[in-house]
Amino acid sequence: MFFITIDYFEDLLKKPSLFKNESKLDINFIPEKLIHREKELVLLSQLFLVLITNPNALSRKILIIGKTGIGKTAAIKLFGEMITNAAEKRSVLIKYVHINCRKERTSYKVLIKIVRALNKNFPKRGYSPQDLLDIIVDSVNNQNLQLLIALDELGYLINKGGDLMYSLTRINDDSFNARQCISIIGIARDISCLSNLDVSTMSTLQRNIVKFKDYTKEQLYDILKYRAEISLKENVISNKLIKTISDLVYHSGDIRYGLNLLWKSSKIAESQDLKYITMECVRLGNHDIVPFSTLDVLKYMTLQKVIFLLAIIKALQKSGKIQISSSVITNSYLILCENLGIQPRSYSQLWNYLQDFKRENLITVEIKSEAIKGRKALVAVQEISLSKFEEIIINILQSKGIKI
Ligand SMILES: Nc1ncnc2c1ncn2[C@@H]1O[C@H](COP(=O)(O)OP(=O)(O)O)[C@@H](O)[C@H]1O
Ligand SMILES: [Mg+2]
Structure with missing residues (x-):
């Protein structure tokens, strides 16, 4: 048996790869230049220049939407690195902390993350949010640095998120003549995502909005071409195919989809021992790609919600219809819960889940008025193939120890 395994690897290792550097197609890879975002980076640099020229004199609070x-x-991560480096050269200390609020959903988690960026070994429990705010202020003062906090995916900060932003934006205002050493960059899809923030925080942030425009088809092409150049060997993909991929991406505008398709197509070409990517590889790759935003959403979803989502998909598959009503979904959910031996959630909770799924673009919900029975919600899944969706969800559940 051992021999077979070793030969397998040897075979694969002998195969010429189409990649020059596969990791440069990863969606988390930050390229050293961001073409077509130069204008935004220049604008940000102008806004934050004062942190270097006149440290602690002014703090900035801005909102990026797109x-x-x-x-x-x-862009913001690159910007964080640029400003930190430029400051360091002039002996100014700027600490950049990037926080994904979809991952750190509560004010407490966000604050802990900031504290830990300042003091590595800080214990995770036992402090109130106010303690944590105090610790942040103390650390920043003791270490004599300016803090630049990026709160990415700000729309996902739940419940008391408004409080946190309020406190963070007010830290400097407490004492007269205080050092202005905490700046904030909020990032969100649009302003309506931020309805959980309090009014005064909103108005603070709204004063400085930097809007990132959608990329045009041509820009998508340039970017994908660049990413292909740094990750794939020469002549592995033709400009024409890059154009095809950018056209496919243009529909959603999400470059991650294009990067993934590029990677998938390359892998398919490799598996077929081709020396370059063909249209058929792209077609095959495009067939079963799930948008990255969906994978992201699923990654951080609570178990109860994942199970409810699976119930929706199962109900849709079983019915063979495009849309199904919420009562059919509820039945499917109750059966699934029984099979799994778990306690179902309440109707109102399920209704909230539906709203979340809708907001996260996983489903569409159409409300139909019916004369006698009142209103009815019709649910559909549009973007993703149901079997692919089911497969992913079952994998997630299995990774969490649940057998379907
Ligand atoms: N102008 C660009 N040049 C090169 N790569 C880019 C550019 N814009 C986006 N990308 C890449 O596309 C992917 C998605 O970008 P990301 O910053 O995560 O989007 P957003 O935060 O707006 O959802 C990342 O891999 C990023 O490196
Ligand atoms: Mg992002």
């Missing part, structure tokens, strides 16, 4: 997959995160 659709998913258009380089907001990449």
Whole structure:
């Protein structure tokens, strides 16, 4: 048996790869240049220049908005690195902390993350949010640095998120003549995502909005071409195919989809021992790609919600219809819960889940008025093939120890 395994690897290792550097197609890879985002980076630099020229004199609070997959995160991370480096050269200390609020959903988690960026070994429990705010202020003062906090995916900060933003934006205002040493960059899809923030925080942030526009088809082409150049060997993909991929991406505008398709197509070409990517590879790759935003959403979803989502998919598959009513879904859910031996959630909770799924673009919900029975919600899944969706969800559940 051992021999077979070893030969397998040897075979694969002998195969010429189409990649020069596969990791450069990864969606989390931050390229050293962001073409077509120069204007935004210049604007940000102008806004934050004062942190270097006149440290602690002014703090900035700005909001970046723009659709998913258009380089907001990449641009801000790159910007964080640029400003830290430029400051360091002039002996000014700026600490950049990037926080994904979809991952750190509560104010407490966000604050802990900031504290830990300042003091590595800080214990995770036992402090109130106010303690944590105090610790942040103390650390920043003791270490004599300016803090630049990026709160990415701000729309996902739940419940008391408003409080947190309020406190963070007010830290400097407490004492007269205080050092202005905490700046904030909020990032969100659009302003309506931020309805959980309090009014005064909103108005603070809204004063400085930097809008990231969608990429045009031509820009998508340039970006994908660049990413292909740094990750694939020469002549592996033709300009024409890159154009095809950018056209496919243009529909959602999410570059991550394009990067994934590029990677998938390359893998398919490799598996077929081709020396370059063909249209058929792209077609095959495009067939079963799930949008990255969906995978992201699923990654951080609670178990109860994942199970409810699976119930929706199962009900849709079983009915063979495009849309199904919420009562059919509820039945499917109750059966699934029984099979899994878990306690079902309440109707109102399920209704909230539906709203979340809708907001996260996983489903569409159409409300139909019916004369006698009142209103009825019709649910559909549009973007993703149901079997693929089911497969992913079952994998997630299995990774969490649940057998379907
Ligand atoms: N102008 C660009 N040049 C090169 N890569 C880009 C550019 N814009 C976005 N990307 C890449 O596309 C992917 C998605 O960008 P990201 O910053 O995560 O989007 P957002 O935060 O707006 O959802 C990342 O891999 C990023 O590196
Ligand atoms: Mg992002």
